[in-house]
Amino acid sequence: MPPSDEKLQSWVQDIAFERTGPLRRLVKGAVVNPAANWLPAALLRWLLRVTKSELAAANWADPGGWRSMVVSYEGRPRQIADKVLVGGGTMAMALRNRKRLVSRILARLIEDASARPAHVLCLGAGPGCNIIEAMCEARADSIATLVDLSGEAFEYGRRLASERGLDGRVRFVQGDVRAVRGLLDRPPDIAKLVGICEYLADAQIGEVAGALAAVMPPGAPVVANSLSRAHGTDRFFRRVFGLHMAHRGVAELEKLLAPAGFAQFRSCAEPLGVYHVLVGRRQ
Numbered sequence: 033m034p035p036s037d038e039k040l041q042s043w044v045q046d047i048a049f050e051r052t053g054p055l056r057r058l059v060k061g062a063v064v065n066p067a068a069n070w071l072p073a074a075l076l077r078w079l080l081r082v083t084k085s086e087l088a089a090a091n092w093a094d095p096g097g098w099r100s101m102v103v104s105y106e107g108r109p110r111q112i113a114d115k116v117l118v119g120g121g122t123m124a125m126a127l128r129n130r131k132r133l134v135s136r137i138l139a140r141l142i143e144d145a146s147a148r149p150a151h152v153l154c155l156g157a158g159p160g161c162n163i164i165e166a167m168c169e170a171r172a173d174s175i176a177t178l179v180d181l182s183g184e185a186f187e188y189g190r191r192l193a194s195e196r197g198l199d200g201r202v203r204f205v206q207g208d209v210r211a212v213r214g215l216l217d218r219p220p221d222i223a224k225l226v227g228i229c230e231y232l233a234d235a236q237i238g239e240v241a242g243a244l245a246a247v248m249p250p251g252a253p254v255v256a257n258s259l260s261r262a263h264g265t266d267r268f269f270r271r272v273f274g275l276h277m278a279h280r281g282v283a284e285l286e287k288l289l290a291p292a293g294f295a296q297f298r299s300c301a302e303p304l305g306v307y308h309v310l311v312g313r314r315q
Contacts, residue, residue, distance in 0.1 A: 035140075035311060040298050043140045047132050049303045050125040060122065061264065069267040076272045083113040087124075091273040096231055098158035098185035105131055105161055122304055123263040129302035130257060131162055133309045134226050138166035141253050141311070142174045145221045149173035149201075153220035153247075155209040155240065156180055156228030159189030160202060163224060168196050175201045177216060179209050210243045219249055225256040226309070230277045234288055241292035248314040254294055255311055258282045262305040282308045 035043070052060070068076070080088035086109065090099035104124040109115050118124045142150045150172065154163050157178035167174050178189065183206035193202040207215050209228075223244055229237050244254065259279050269275040280288075286297050294312040301308045 035144075035298055037298055040137070040300055040311065044133055044136050044300055047136055049129050049132065051303050052122070052125070056120075065264040065268075068265050068272075073271040076268070080113050080272070084111050085113040085117065086111060087114050087117050088273065091275055095273055095275040096277065098188070101127065101158060101227070102161065102188070104128065121263075121265075122306065123265060123269070126263060126302055126304045126306035129304060130226070130307040130309065131165070133300065133302050133307070134162045134224070134255060134257070135165035135169060137255055137309060137311060138163060138222065138224065139170040141222050141255070142166065142170040143172045145172070145174075147221045149175045150221045151218055152176040152222045152224060153212070153216070153244075154178045154224040154226075155212065155244065156225070156231075157185075157189075157204075158227070159185040159192060160204075161189075161192065162226060164189070164193055164196055164198060164202065167198055167201065175203070177203045177205060177220070179205045179207055179212060179215055181208055182206070210239050212243050213247050216247060219247055219252075221249075221252055223248055223252065223254045225254060227257070229256060229280070229285060229288075230259045232278065237285075237288045238291060241289045241294065245292040245294065245314055250314055252314045253311050254289070254314065255309065256285060256289065258285045258299075258308045258310065260306055260308075282310060285310060286312070 087100055087103045090103055104118055104127045107118060107128055109118040152163055152174055154160060154176060157180050160178045163176045186204040189204055205215050258281055259277060261279050282299050289312060293315045295315050297310050297312040299308045299310045
């Protein structure tokens with residue numbers, strides 16, 4: 033059975049999330065976000081180049097790619113522009129909150145799994161920051177298979193896994209997530225679709241969900257995330273970073289996953305309201 037709403041909330045209630053106070057929200061809403069969204073894009077790109085923004089450079093090279101995620105996750109920017117974008121930007125803060133939320137939920141699902149070691153399948157995984165954190169936190173043995181169309185992030189992921197004592201327990205596989213059946217040694221006990229759906233069209237999510245459902249046993253949980261416009265800077269990301277994200281609510285994402293055989297969804301939000309993390313079950 034999937035965790036109840038109460039159980040899911042109990043798993044995450046002690047997480048030290050990043051939050052913003054009323055005054056900070058007011059300043060962002062009235063000044064910072066309008067400036068970011070409506071100042072000339074060429075001017076903003078010039079300022080980011082001059083100040084050597086690592087976040088901007090990562091997104092220009094690969095919008096929404098793994099390098100920009102790592103810059104946001106680390107949250108320790110050196111450049112002036114990144115101190116604003118990464119240190120205090122709502123989107124970067126929400127990404128770090130999502131990482132904390134996803135890692136905790138995955139850790140508890142690993143502990144609840146009947147198989148030992150529990151096998152976690154991560155699609156569109158990049159370097160695997162979330163699952164590596166979860167495996168370290170879980171009080172039960174686990175292994176993970178990370179699948180991504182690009183293998184560029186794998187070197188960083190292997191180094192991260194080694195540093196956290198997970199040598200031999202994390203397998204990186206370069207391949208199309210829609211062809212996952214031919215990439216696995218054993219069926220997954222848990223699956224993760226975090227950080228991928230916001231970059232896919234509805235039909236693509238349906239394809240990925242169908243491929244995933246075909247390799248999951250009944251009752252196995254899947255973890256995914258929705259994305260709202262609560263970060264307030266979608267126009268900035270599109271014009272300046274070239275980052276085009278699909279914003280979907282919880283109900284919309286559930287409807288896209290349901291035809292593949294996923295149901296019994298539960299969800300919880302990170303406190304900035306940008307992301308909800310969903311847990312469903314293969315029927």
